[in-house]
Amino acid sequence: MESLLDVELTLDQRSLLTTIGHHWLSRGEWPLWANVQYQFDMRGEDAEAIFQSLPRIGVDAPYAAGYGFTVAKPAPISPRHRVSLTVAASIKLPEVSMAAGEPFVKALRYMIDLYTSRPMHFEVVPNIIMRSDELTAALPDLKPWFVKVLPDMLSAEPLINTGGVGVNGGWEREVTRTVLQYRGVDTVEEYVARTCEAVIATAAQYAPAPAAVEAPVAAPERGPYIAIGLLDDLDQAAQKTGWKVHKLIGLCRELNDNYVAGNPYACAALIRAVLDHIPPVFGHQDFKQVAAQYAFTVKRTDKAHAQRLAAFKDIADDVMHRPISATVPVIGMNDLPEPARLNAVLQELLSILR
Template identity: 35%
Template sequence: MIGNTLSALLAPLNKEQLMLLTTMATPYVQEGKWPLWGYIQDQLGRDGLNATEILHTLPKVGSQGAIGPWYGAAWHTRPHMADDARPALTVAAAVHLQELDLLIAQPFLKVLHIMIKLRLDAPSSTQEVTRPEVTRADIEQALPSLGSVFMDRLSDILNYEPATVSGMSIEGEEWTRPVSRSVLEYKHVHDLESYVRRTTELVNRSVMTPSSGGVTVVAPQHSVAPAVYVEESLIEELEHRASSTRWHLGKLVQLLRELNSNHADKNPYACHALLRAILDHVPPLLVQPVAGKLTFDQVVSNYSWSRTDQAYMRKLKDFRVQGDDVLHRQIRTTADLINMNDVPPRAWLNVLLRACIDAL
């Protein structure tokens, strides 16, 4: 089945599209970092080309809109990026650029199979959830021939592939990340073309697709979970930024995923507690301490919000009292009245997270 899956990502690119990929890839090959979007626009602009327009002509699979899981040769955060954004190329770009096939794709496939083996060999319990993890040291021990140059880039590469993107903890040059069951979907994939075909199949399966009878159905999710309360694209963006910021984002990502899970399960007390924890956790990303203290009140007052967004933040500030009620009100003889209708609208938190990401 893998070999029969068609993918737009394997189709030849036009001259302008190849110029865009090459402009992104050349500095990465030489320096190990993706170039700034401003640089890319300047380089293509010298040839009379619009980098933004070309970027959005690149083929992608999955969701063709602004929301939902998708995959293409280039990863980027939103339709109109700031000059200091760093769009990246994925393993799929190696189909069109031989230098990336040798530098990224072939080593990545070897790492993927180490992760598959680790997942298959992980112990399983009837009573406890097991969460296999892989570290940089694990990969270096299993594949010593990869070398330090590739290993320094690996955490970034894993961030842009549907099978391997996940929360990650970083300490110096060392990192640890969960190995999800989604890697098992690639058990029989051993070359670049098969990898792209398989990823196409899985990403397309994870979005809404028309059935043969003309009825729209939601296919089972494999590599990307649907948004519940916090916009999934924001969580993914935080995960992608984890390897390029001085801030440790692992706890924030986990709080957000737990919030989504508890919101889906309709657990109002857990939602209140998690949202309250998030409001206490993020202020250092947005404001400087005053008298040695950082509070969400300072975020509301001192960060440069638009009028509408600041109104949202004031509402989140007011919610903290309600969160304290859930956390600290002691047992009594009458029933508690908190329910899911008391959880704040998702838009308020999504605005806060958008600001946090932009500040990284």
């Protein structure tokens, strides 16, 4: 498949996208999978099978990019996970196109102008930040609802997904040079076509060599969750600080062992244990306070990492506290936070210890 533009959806697939999109347009947030599934259960239809049948291009491998009408979810989808559409879905749903697709293209052109008009600095690499209040002032025809949900839309797009944080009732979002590949784009269709081209080109880098297609290919070995060099640095810092970090190091090593072994429940519990253990070093009682109040050295990026880790508490609670029943969701390795997030927070902790 070369593009999503020419894909013909089945009635069931279109109905699923419409269900997700209607909830988003009416409530300003993506629906919980349990609620979407319930609507299809009442009609005697398998929402999970329909969701997984939706067309996708590219590959969803590390450092690669896959793209479809929804953000991919591994099967079975957890009932508590929210399911979301991409901008590509707006080419199939006129209601979504008018409310979000066309305004998205306007916001994208604003991001391009923001990046291309940045001042030249010869000694530092400037951070280009798009702010919700400045976007509203520059494009007053954008509806407040759309401005509020724009960060969620950007998070679903594989080529321009960057970190962002909430600030004083609004938000800030980093703009990088990746937006330049959309210069000259004026319509949703042109945006989707450009994205599909880039995703296909990226996927080609991960295509198996012809000689290896017929032979079984061993799955790549999973590396440690916490960088070994970071653990060594924590060991050295432990000799010069009043904080007793032997338990932290032990938790991290056990986390690495279980991550390499592919044990998601143990990993989730250990990540939660680390987050519960370290807040006093940051001067706070719990990790939610760290994520909300601590001034990280790399303010926007590491704060975003901390906020994502704080949000992981719900999944960790699910692992440790949900009692057995007839319907218990399965937790997989893909439900864990990206290793870079906890590594960044522990690197900040190391700088404090030093």
